[in-house]
Amino acid sequence: MSKGAMNLSKKVEPLPEEFDPKEIVSPVALELNGVLEECAEKKREIVLGRNVHTMCYTISEPEADDDDTGEREAYMASVLARYRKSLIERTKHHLGYPYNLDFDYGALSQLQHFSINNLGDPFIESNYGVHSRQFEVGVLDWFARLWELDKNEYWGYITNCGTEGNLHGILVGREVFPDGILYASRESHYSVFKAAKMYRMECVKVATLVSGEIDCADFERKLLLNKDKPAIVNVNIGTTVKGAVDDLDLVIETLEKTGFSGQFYIHCDGALFGLMMPFVKRAPKVTFKKPIDSVSVSGHKFVGCPMPCGVQITRLKNINVLSNNVEYLASRDATIMGSRNGHAPIFLWYTLNRKGYKGFQKEVQKCLRNAHYLKDRLVEAGVSAMLNELSSTVVLERPKYEDFVRRWQLACEGNIAHVVVMPNVTIEKLDCFLDELIRSRSSWYGDGESRPPCVAADIGEENCCCDEHSKSAN
Amino acid sequence: MSKGAMNLSKKVEPLPEEFDPKEIVSPVALELNGVLEECAEKKREIVLGRNVHTMCYTISEPEADDDDTGEREAYMASVLARYRKSLIERTKHHLGYPYNLDFDYGALSQLQHFSINNLGDPFIESNYGVHSRQFEVGVLDWFARLWELDKNEYWGYITNCGTEGNLHGILVGREVFPDGILYASRESHYSVFKAAKMYRMECVKVATLVSGEIDCADFERKLLLNKDKPAIVNVNIGTTVKGAVDDLDLVIETLEKTGFSGQFYIHCDGALFGLMMPFVKRAPKVTFKKPIDSVSVSGHKFVGCPMPCGVQITRLKNINVLSNNVEYLASRDATIMGSRNGHAPIFLWYTLNRKGYKGFQKEVQKCLRNAHYLKDRLVEAGVSAMLNELSSTVVLERPKYEDFVRRWQLACEGNIAHVVVMPNVTIEKLDCFLDELIRSRSSWYGDGESRPPCVAADIGEENCCCDEHSKSAN
Numbered sequence: 001m002s003k004g005a006m007n008l009s010k011k012v013e014p015l016p017e018e019f020d021p022k023e024i025v026s027p028v029a030l031e032l033n034g035v036l037e038e039c040a041e042k043k044r045e046i047v048l049g050r051n052v053h054t055m056c057y058t059i060s061e062p063e064a065d066d067d068d069t070g071e072r073e074a075y076m077a078s079v080l081a082r083y084r085k086s087l088i089e090r091t092k093h094h095l096g097y098p099y100n101l102d103f104d105y106g107a108l109s110q111l112q113h114f115s116i117n118n119l120g121d122p123f124i125e126s127n128y129g130v131h132s133r134q135f136e137v138g139v140l141d142w143f144a145r146l147w148e149l150d151k152n153e154y155w156g157y158i159t160n161c162g163t164e165g166n167l168h169g170i171l172v173g174r175e176v177f178p179d180g181i182l183y184a185s186r187e188s189h190y191s192v193f194k195a196a197k198m199y200r201m202e203c204v205k206v207a208t209l210v211s212g213e214i215d216c217a218d219f220e221r222k223l224l225l226n227k228d229k230p231a232i233v234n235v236n237i238g239t240t241v242k243g244a245v246d247d248l249d250l251v252i253e254t255l256e257k258t259g260f261s262g263q264f265y266i267h268c269d270g271a272l273f274g275l276m277m278p279f280v281k282r283a284p285k286v287t288f289k290k291p292i293d294s295v296s297v298s299g300h301k302f303v304g305c306p307m308p309c310g311v312q313i314t315r316l317k318n319i320n321v322l323s324n325n326v327e328y329l330a331s332r333d334a335t336i337m338g339s340r341n342g343h344a345p346i347f348l349w350y351t352l353n354r355k356g357y358k359g360f361q362k363e364v365q366k367c368l369r370n371a372h373y374l375k376d377r378l379v380e381a382g383v384s385a386m387l388n389e390l391s392s393t394v395v396l397e398r399p400k401y402e403d404f405v406r407r408w409q410l411a412c413e414g415n416i417a418h419v420v421v422m423p424n425v426t427i428e429k430l431d432c433f434l435d436e437l438i439r440s441r442s443s444w445y446g447d448g449e450s451r452p453p454c455v456a457a458d459i460g461e462e463n464c465c466c467d468e469h470s471k472s473a474n
Numbered sequence: 475m476s477k478g479a480m481n482l483s484k485k486v487e488p489l490p491e492e493f494d495p496k497e498i499v500s501p502v503a504l505e506l507n508g509v510l511e512e513c514a515e516k517k518r519e520i521v522l523g524r525n526v527h528t529m530c531y532t533i534s535e536p537e538a539d540d541d542d543t544g545e546r547e548a549y550m551a552s553v554l555a556r557y558r559k560s561l562i563e564r565t566k567h568h569l570g571y572p573y574n575l576d577f578d579y580g581a582l583s584q585l586q587h588f589s590i591n592n593l594g595d596p597f598i599e600s601n602y603g604v605h606s607r608q609f610e611v612g613v614l615d616w617f618a619r620l621w622e623l624d625k626n627e628y629w630g631y632i633t634n635c636g637t638e639g640n641l642h643g644i645l646v647g648r649e650v651f652p653d654g655i656l657y658a659s660r661e662s663h664y665s666v667f668k669a670a671k672m673y674r675m676e677c678v679k680v681a682t683l684v685s686g687e688i689d690c691a692d693f694e695r696k697l698l699l700n701k702d703k704p705a706i707v708n709v710n711i712g713t714t715v716k717g718a719v720d721d722l723d724l725v726i727e728t729l730e731k732t733g734f735s736g737q738f739y740i741h742c743d744g745a746l747f748g749l750m751m752p753f754v755k756r757a758p759k760v761t762f763k764k765p766i767d768s769v770s771v772s773g774h775k776f777v778g779c780p781m782p783c784g785v786q787i788t789r790l791k792n793i794n795v796l797s798n799n800v801e802y803l804a805s806r807d808a809t810i811m812g813s814r815n816g817h818a819p820i821f822l823w824y825t826l827n828r829k830g831y832k833g834f835q836k837e838v839q840k841c842l843r844n845a846h847y848l849k850d851r852l853v854e855a856g857v858s859a860m861l862n863e864l865s866s867t868v869v870l871e872r873p874k875y876e877d878f879v880r881r882w883q884l885a886c887e888g889n890i891a892h893v894v895v896m897p898n899v900t901i902e903k904l905d906c907f908l909d910e911l912i913r914s915r916s917s918w919y920g921d922g923e924s925r926p927p928c929v930a931a932d933i934g935e936e937n938c939c940c941d942e943h944s945k946s947a948n
Contacts, residue, residue, distance in 0.1 A: 056611035059823060061830040076827055080581060083606075083820075087588045090603035097602045099589050107554060109583045112780050114561045115573050128571045129564035129883045132557075137530035160634045163812035171672060191812055198645065200674045300813065306586050307781070308813035338637035338665055339774065339782035341815070346557075349533060353550060356535040409603045 095419045095433060096410035098272045098393070100304030102424030105347055116342025121333035122157045136345035142352050143311050146278055147295055149288035156313040157335050158299065158345045162271040163191040165296025165312045166234070168336050169267035170195040172294060172318050173232035176265050181226050184234035185214035187241060189269060192234045201232075210460045211388055212244025216254045223258045230263040231255060237286055237295075238273030241413050242386070242459075243393025243420070245273060248284050252291060265318075266292040271310075272420070273391070275302045279357075279364040283390050293318055299348050302360075302422070309344035363423045367392040371421040374430050381438050384452070384466065386459035392421040397455050397465075399437065400444040408433060415453040569893045569907060570884035572746045572867075574778030576898030579821055590816025595807035596631045610819035616826050617785050620752055621769055623762035630787040631809050632773070632819045636745040637665040639770025639786045640708070642810050643741035644669040646768060646792050647706035650739050655700050658708035659688035661715060663743060666708045675706075684934040685862055686718025690728045697732045704737040705729060711760055711769075712747030715887050716860070716933075717867025717894070719747060722758050726765060739792075740766040745784075746894070747865070749776045753831075753838040757864050767792055773822050776834075776896070783818035837897045841866040845895040848904050855912050858926065858940065860933035866895040871929050871939075873911065874918040882907060889927040 057079055066072040091101050119126040122136045136158050144154040159165050166189065173180060182203045184192045196203035204226070207218040214236070223231060233255070235246045248268070255264045268274065268286055274297035277283045286295060294314035299305050319334050355363070371392040378385035384397040398417045399405055410417040419425075419433070445452055454466035461469050531553055540546040565575050593600040596610045610632050618628040633639050640663065647654060656677045658666045670677035678700070681692040688710070697705060707729070710720045722742070729738045742748065742760055748771035751757045760769060768788035773779050793808050829837070845866040852859035858871040872891045873879050884891040893899075893907070919926055928940035935943050 055608045056615065057608050057823065059612050059616045059826045061832065062828065072828070076824065077581065080584070083609075084584055087585070087590070087604055091588060094603065097591075099591070099602075099604075101589050101604075103587075103589075105586060107551065109586055110554070110558055111561070112579060112583055112586065113577075114565060115575050115577075115774060115778065115780055116561070117571075117573070117774070117782050127880060127883050127885055128573075129568065129880070130561055130573075130575075134529045134531050134557075138533050141530065142533045160815070161811055161813035163810075167810075189812075199672060298813070300589060300591070304589065306589055307815040307817055308591050308811075336637075336641075337635055337782075338663075339635035339772070341634070341781040343781055349531065350550065352533045354536065354546065358535065406601060406603070409601050411601055 090409070093407055094409045095425065095429075096408065096412075096417070098298075098301045098420040098422060100300075100302055100422045100424055102422075103304040103306075103347075103351065105306065105350065108343075108346060108350060111343065111346060116346075118158070118340040118342045118345065119338065120335060120340075123155070124333065130342070132342040132345050135349040136342075139311065139345050139348045139352060140313065143297070143313055146275075146357070147286060147288055147313060149313060149315070153316050154288075154313050155316045155319040155334070156311065158340065158348070159296070159310040159312050159335075160337060160341065161300075161308040162189070162269070162296060162298040162310050163194075164336050165271075165298075165310045166191045166267070166269055167195050167198070168312050169269075169294035169296055169314065170201075170232065170234070171199060171336070172314055172321075173265035173267055174199055174201055176293070176318055176321050177230035177232060177263070180230040180232040180265065182232045182234065183219065183222065185236060185239075185246065187212050187239045187244065188234050188236055189240050189271065192269065202229075208244070210458075211386075212239045212242030214246040214251065216247065216250045219251070220254050220258055223254065223260065227259065230265070231260050232265045233267070235266055235268045235292075237268050237270035237277055238391065238393070240271070241393075241411070241416070241418060242388060242395050243273070243391030243418070244388050245277070245283070245390050248286065248290065248292070264291075266294075268292055268295040270295050270297045272298065272301045275360070276364045276367070276392070277390065279361040280368070280390055288315070299344060302363075303348055303351050304423070305344060305347045305351075307341065307344060309341065309348070311348075367421045367423060367425075370425060370427060370430060373427060374419060374421060374434070377430075377434050379465075381434070381441075382465050382470070383437070383441070384455045384459065384464045386463040394419045394421065395459055397452055399440070400450070400452075401440075404437075404440055414458065415455050416458045564883070567881055568883045569899065569903075570882065570886075570891070572772075572775045572894040572896060574774075574776055574896045574898055576896075577778040577780075577821075577825065579780065579824065582817075582820060582824060585817065585820060590820075592632070592814040592816045592819065594809060594812065594814075597629070598807065604816070606816040606819050609823040610816075613785065613819050613822045613826060614787065617771070617787050620749075620831070621760060621762055621787060623787060623789070627790050628762075628787050629790045629793040629808070630785065632814065632822070633770070633784040633786050633809075634811060634815065635774075635782040636663070636743070636770060636772040636784050637668075638810050639745075639772075639784045640665045640741070640743055641669050641672070642786050643743075643768035643770055643788065644675075644706065644708070645673060645810070646788055646795075647739035647741055648673055648675055650767070650792055650795050651704035651706060651737070654704040654706040654739065656706045656708065657693065657696065659710060659713075659720065661686050661713045661718065662708050662710055663714050663745065666743065676703075682718070684932075685860075686713045686716030688720040688725065690721065690724045693725070694728050694732055697728065697734065701733065704739070705734050706739045707741070709740055709742045709766075711742050711744035711751055712865065712867070714745070715867075715885070715890070715892060716869050717747070717862050717865030717892070719751065719757070719862065719864050722760065722764065722766070738765075740768075742766055742769040744769050744771045746772060746775045749834070750838045750841070750866070751864065753835040754842070754864050762789070773818060776837075777822060777825050778897070779818060779821045779825075781815065781818060783815065783822070785822075838866075841895045841897060841899075844899060844901060844904060847901060848893060848895060848908070851904075851908050853939075855908070855915075856939050856944070857911070857915070858929045858933065858938045860937040868893045868895065869933055871926055873914070874924070874926075875914075878911075878914055888932065889929050890932045 062072055116130055116132050118131045118133055119128050122133055140156045182196050182201050183206055185208045186205045187208045204222050207215040209215050235248055235251055237245055277286055296312045299309035371394055374394050375385050375387040386395045395416050395418045398412050398415050451467055456464040456469055536546055590604055590606050592605045592607055593602050596607055614630045656670050656675045657680055659682045660679045661682045678696050681689040683689050709722055709725055751760055770786045773783035845868055849859050849861040849868050852870055860869045869890050869892045872886050872889050925941055930938040930943055
């Protein structure tokens with residue numbers, strides 16, 4: 001617990017009169033916070049459902065003379081300046097999450113003074129005039145065109161994040177098929193299973209191949225066990241951990257040959273690759289010309305945006321199922337959230353307009369190229385690594401120590417970690433990471449006592465460089 | 475449909491090569507957009523589930539020489555400048571929504587360059603380092619203290635909006651009592667009923683008094699009909715339309731005398747007043763010293779924030795019900811969303827730190843004073859109006875014409891409209907509104923043929939100034 005947090009009186013206090021302005025965090029405590037945070041890296045423990053105050057900037061009551069002395073302003077400015085410095089540092093050393101951190105929205109800073117809110121449906125104007133629907137609809141049109149759904153046949157909105165997209169897609173699926181069963185590969189994003197629990201839906205987990213793709217043989221078996229109920233299927237266009245792309249065509253074929261024609265709803269979770277895939281040659285196309293029903297994608301990932309956001313596109317006729325019965329959602333709209341951030345659509349509009357489809361194509365190519373570079377260098381150095389063909393997510397053995405993982409902000413699962421090569425990840429940054437990793441590994445494993453983990457179960461024997469599998473390969 | 479939108483080719487196009495850069499919206503089209511938007515005010519039609527493109531800024535593919543000519547940048551700058559102008563205008567004429575538009579976050583504009591994301595649980599650090607949990611936890615502590623819940627006994631997070639708070643509170647309630655019935659007054663926010671449908675919960679609507687408060691006699695009757703199942707109760711701390719505050723003490727008393735002790739969960743939807751009430755003398759206190767389970771409040775309303783956000787506080791032991799079973803949400807956290815906007819907590823932290831509890835107290839007093847002023851002047855002028863004792867929401871007869879409603883961005887329901895007096899609503903602004911309303915009314919109703927609507931059913935005979943009720947009052 002930080003000094004600042006400890007300063008907070010232990011018991012709950014009644015209202016204003018009894019506040020002690022001395023509780024303000026002093027610059028010294030801040031310094032300590034910084035130190036404590038460093039320490040925390042080493043012995044962090046993840047416990048669900050505990051509100052551990054590892055560090056916090058306590059809010060304290062202003063003193064009566066604060067306006068005159070300017071001390072409060074000075075204190076807040078110092079907190080913010082330190083925070084900004086840490087953001088720069090952390091943004092620099094960041095490889096594990098698929099966020100494009102390379103953006104310049106200087107032209108939009110003038111809009112921060114407005115409370116922009118796209119309440120409810122993007123296509124129904126609310127009386128609240130401070131909105132950005134004209135930008136939002138422009139962005140939606142762009143995505144509908146990308147995924148080949150006619151302007152008069154789509155409905156959609158800009159969400160708060162990929163999770164909201166999945167929550168929405170699966171909810172629409174449930175309304176179209178109220179007794180439908182949700183099928184999702186076990187490597188699907190956790191929000192898919194969260195949705196099933198929230199919505200009280202029956203959910204069947206489908207096995208995956210080593211690549212991370214859905215195993216359609218297992219899918220077929222499970223469909224045949226439940227032929228009496230419609231299928232609501234989550235298809236991953238890029239899984240979270242391995243960047244694996246489910247074979248959409250094979251999923252559809254499997255549904256059709258098991259007799260589910262007309263009795264299925266497909267939601268494509270395209271969190272990251274939904275936007276990259278259309279620009280990758282040979283990739284099975286995500287398009288509404290195929291019998292899919294909704295696609296969601298994150299806006300803060302490949303596009304890059306200061307805050308999380310996403311795009312949700314679905315067939316208008318599905319939304320009509322909801323809205324034919326206005327009572328259904330007891331609201332004038334078919335979104336999950338009510339108030340919606342009106343800044344996000346402007347950020348997206350700005351970037352899409354500047355880069356265009358062609359600009360994105362170039363960036364996708366660069367990412368794939370850099371991802372191959374990283375994977376090749378890892379393999380050369382004897383580090384277990386895998387890169388799916390259509391992906392820019394490089395999976396590698398988990399670095400031995402947590403401080404290394406934290407420094408590079410790698411996302412880990414079991415024995416593997418991954419690096420997501422985004423447009424802001426340059427060859428220079430990768431070289432810096434590689435050099436550090438290779439140097440660290442020789443100190444971790446140089447003595448011969450401790451050895452790198454076996455990751456054959458995660459990424460296949462052919463990609464595993466552990467002692468056993470590298471030997472058998474020779 | 476605007477010229478800009480019409481420029482979009484009708485059918486869906488394949489990828490980049492075929493894009494026509496001529497599709498860019500020309501300045502002339504923009505001019506037209508402005509005009510068309512004005513017209514739209516008059517003949518707007520609300521149709522659910524239709525994606526009507528009333529107006530949109532089309533995104534077009536950049537030309538090859540855009541970087542050299544600078545034309546694209548110039549075009550985008552012109553769109554943004556016009557948009558900014560319209561935002562200033564709309565922000566000025568805004569009375570109907572409870573958003574405090576009076577804020578200056580200039581000091582925070584430096585942070586817009588960072589992709590700040592508080593993925594998952596505020597109390598569990600994720601490996602993604604570019605977060606603002608230290609600010610978020612500071613804000614949560616402040617609210618937990620306001621509502622008198624000990625630091626070690628609460629759990630919470632900063633949400634995307636009031637709706638997410640309600641979705642969360644009701645979900646936790648359902649997990650605590652899986653077969654519980656949701657009770658909510660019929661004037662509850664629509665997100666409460668949306669939650670019931672999403673979660674497949676049985677939901678009982680309770681009648682309201684004329685003031686808008688829950689009718690506890692009806693509540694009692696309905697509880698007695700369902701004594702075999704636990705009760706999950708939504709209590710409104712300020713209804714959306716009338717600003718009515720449900721009598722929390724009476725709700726608890728009703729639950730206890732009908733034998734529901736230990737068999738109920740109370741969620742307080744404090745969207746707006748959850749933050750104002752603690753500062754109103756004589757108001758029944760919202761406090762966790764009473765047997766309530768969760769409170770949600772919006773951050774963009776009374777506090778003021780450029781984007782929608784909210785605060786959710788619940789008892790830690792309730793969250794343990796979820797998290798004891800980690801599989802439950804299939805995630806490491808108990809939030810609804812996954813990625814979460816990391817800027818919002820900093821905005822809240824900044825304002826709370828500057829104003830303090832005392833600052834809010836002053837603003838609440840000012841709002842209540844100004845609301846009384848508005849209500850008194852309306853009554854003097856013979857306009858039907860009502861103001862609940864603990865509220866700053868003034869309910870009045872709906873203005874006859876939609877263009878007046880839109881100009882002042884009033885929220886309407888049936889024959890009534892309301893003005894929410896927020897800190898940015900000054901006496902000058904109210905005078906301007908009143909003068910315009912009174913002048914307009916004399917032109918609407920001066921000829922004696924058309925008469926103001928009767929709103930006795932909505933706000934009570936004593937507050938209705940229609941011909942019949944004003945006569946009977948004399």
